[in-house]
Amino acid sequence: MTRSAITTPPPGATLPEPLPGAPAPGSPLGSHYSRCFGCGDRHPTGLHLSAVTPDGVTVTAEFTVGEAHQGAPGLAHGGVLAAAMDEVIGMSVWLFQRPYVTGRLETDYLAPVPVGTTLHLRAWCTGMSGRKAYLEAEGRAGAPDGPVAVRAAALFIEVGMEHFAEHGDAQAILAEHHEYEVNP
Numbered sequence: 419m420t421r422s423a424i425t426t427p428p429p430g431a432t433l434p435e436p437l438p439g440a441p442a443p444g445s446p447l448g449s450h451y452s453r454c455f456g457c458g459d460r461h462p463t464g465l466h467l468s469a470v471t472p473d474g475v476t477v478t479a480e481f482t483v484g485e486a487h488q489g490a491p492g493l494a495h496g497g498v499l500a501a502a503m504d505e506v507i508g509m510s511v512w513l514f515q516r517p518y519v520t521g522r523l524e525t526d527y528l529a530p531v532p533v534g535t536t537l538h539l540r541a542w543c544t545g546m547s548g549r550k551a552y553l554e555a556e557g558r559a560g561a562p563d564g565p566v567a568v569r570a571a572a573l574f575i576e577v578g579m580e581h582f583a584e585h586g587d588a589q590a591i592l593a594e595h596h597e598y599e600v601n602p
């Protein structure tokens with residue numbers, strides 16, 4: 419991955435450990451919002467990612483490129499692939515049980531991805547420092563050990579739940595996240 423200095427952990431960054439209450443290995447993580455383009459099951463043309471964690475700190479998911487995801491005829495749109503990277507990284511940082519948002523996302527496209535291809539996605543954290551989490555992801559075509567078609571590196575920034583309440587739809591959060599106090 420040709421990541422920049424911005425997405426490279428600084429000296430002293432720490433690696434996350436599985437938190438108490440982390441999902442059991444192999445259990446589905448679920449969607450954070452039913453209408454999310456990345457993981458929502460109520461999104462008509464979304465990516466419908468369903469993720470699992472093998473170890474409490476990394477995440478794997480599958481995404482099958484559909485008709486709605488084309489850029490060139492028959493090929494996945496690069497922005498859609500970037501969205502898949504963003505989502506799987508977002509799912510992995512969700513394991514830390516604090517809300518984060520994408521600050522920066524860098525993507526390398528290594529091979530075209532035809533419609534009908536299943537991308538096997540994996541995301542992992544390379545370091546944490548204060549409010550910043552440094553993460554990477556890859557998408558392999560056809561199988562978990564298939565050729566890497568897309569790679570990403572990202573900087574995610576921790577925010578409070580009020581971030582979503584102030585800038586987004588607080589009622590929608592309350593409807594799906596009874597565990598959160600959105601206006602603490």
Ligand SMILES: CCCCCCCCCCCCCCCC(=O)SCCNC(=O)CCNC(=O)[C@H](O)C(C)(C)COP(=O)(O)OP(=O)(O)OC[C@H]1O[C@@H](n2cnc3c(N)ncnc32)[C@H](O)[C@@H]1OP(=O)(O)O
Binds near residue numbers: 505550594
């Ligand atoms: C029902 C719903 C429930 C919701 C439950 C939770 C949902 C869980 C999500 C799951 C997965 C979602 C899907 C994937 C995740 C998205 O796609 S999130 C959507 C896309 N991202 C956004 O909308 C973020 C927009 N940006 C912002 O809101 C603000 O810029 C930020 C990122 C919160 C930072 O603002 P801030 O809090 O005022 O902090 P600020 O002091 O500016 O920055 C903090 C530090 O980060 C650095 N930084 C910030 N941005 C950058 C950048 N772009 N480049 C480099 N450095 C940066 C700053 O330089 C600063 O560094 P230090 O000075 O501390 O060294």
